Amino acid sequence: MLDVLAREYPETPSLLSHRSPFELLIGVILSAQTTDEQVNAVLPALFSRYPGPPELAAAVPAEVEKIIHSVGFFRRKALNIIGAAAHVRDVQGGTIPATMDELVRIPGVGRKSAGVILLHVYDKPAIIVDTHFGRVVRRLGYSDVRDPVRLERDVAAILPPELWNSASMRLNYHGRRYCFARKPACGNCPVAALCPSAGTSG
DNA sequence: ATCCCGAGGG
DNA sequence: CCCTCTGGAT
Incomplete structure (x- = not known):
């Protein structure tokens, strides 16, 4: 059923996907715990003031905090994006790395953000x-673990790599639209009839 | 008032 | 595992 969801759900275009690799990296870091709309609202001012890694790496944190204040977590995010700019400049020669291992060493980039970069910058599976993706997978009965690395292994064993990207985007979309953590909208969910957790809110 | 999300640190 | 950090949703 995971492959059915991966194939048949609507595309959910990322508001960040048309930007340069550097801009996408910074946008992804700012997007943690926030909406793409909130992030997009601050990016023009941010990139106008700090067009690339050298300028952002040299930024004064308090100045960055003022610009990104509305995205939340502004203190750590300001330090993270400045640190990320310094990291790609000093460790990666100014380019955004293309592997999970390298990406997660960038300040503010965890496995989720790294996956978004691999998908949108490099078209890698x-x-x-x-949490949305994991919750849907667990409720459908394809995994029973919380650890993202082990849950990823469970999904990789079921889905061929050519469906990984669409499954990621569309199960996330499904989780946000229907499969709420607290009170899932099983009455509106298109696969409730096939879901072992339908109506249980578990 | 409480929960929800991602990253990072203890 | 535990917890913090913001803002928005409920």
């Missing part, structure tokens, strides 16, 4: 396990 990636299973992007965020």
Whole structure:
């Protein structure tokens, strides 16, 4: 059934996907725990003031905090994006790395953000396990673990790599639209009839 | 008032 | 495992 969901759900275009690799990296870091709309609202001012890694790496944190204040977590995010700019400049020669291992060494980039970069910058197959994706997979009965690495292994054993990206995007979309953590909208869910957890809110 | 999300640190 | 950090949703 995971492959059915991966194939038949609507595309959910990322508001960040048309930007340069550097801009996408910074946007992804700012997107943690926030909406793409909130992030997009601050990016023009941010990139106008700090067009690339050298400028952002040299930024004064308090100045960055003012610009990104509305995205939340602004203190750590300001330090993270400045640190990320310094990291790609000093460790990666100014380019955004293309592997999970390298990406997660960038300040503010965890496995979820790294997966988004692999998908949107490099078109690499990636299973992007965020809490929405994991919750849908567990409720459908395809995994029973919380650990993202082990849950990713369970999904990789079921889905061929050519479906990983669409499954990531569409199961995330499904989780956000119907499969709520607290009170899932099973009455509106298109696969409730096939879901072992339908109506149980478990 | 409480929960929800991702990253990072203890 | 535990917890913090913001803002938005309920």
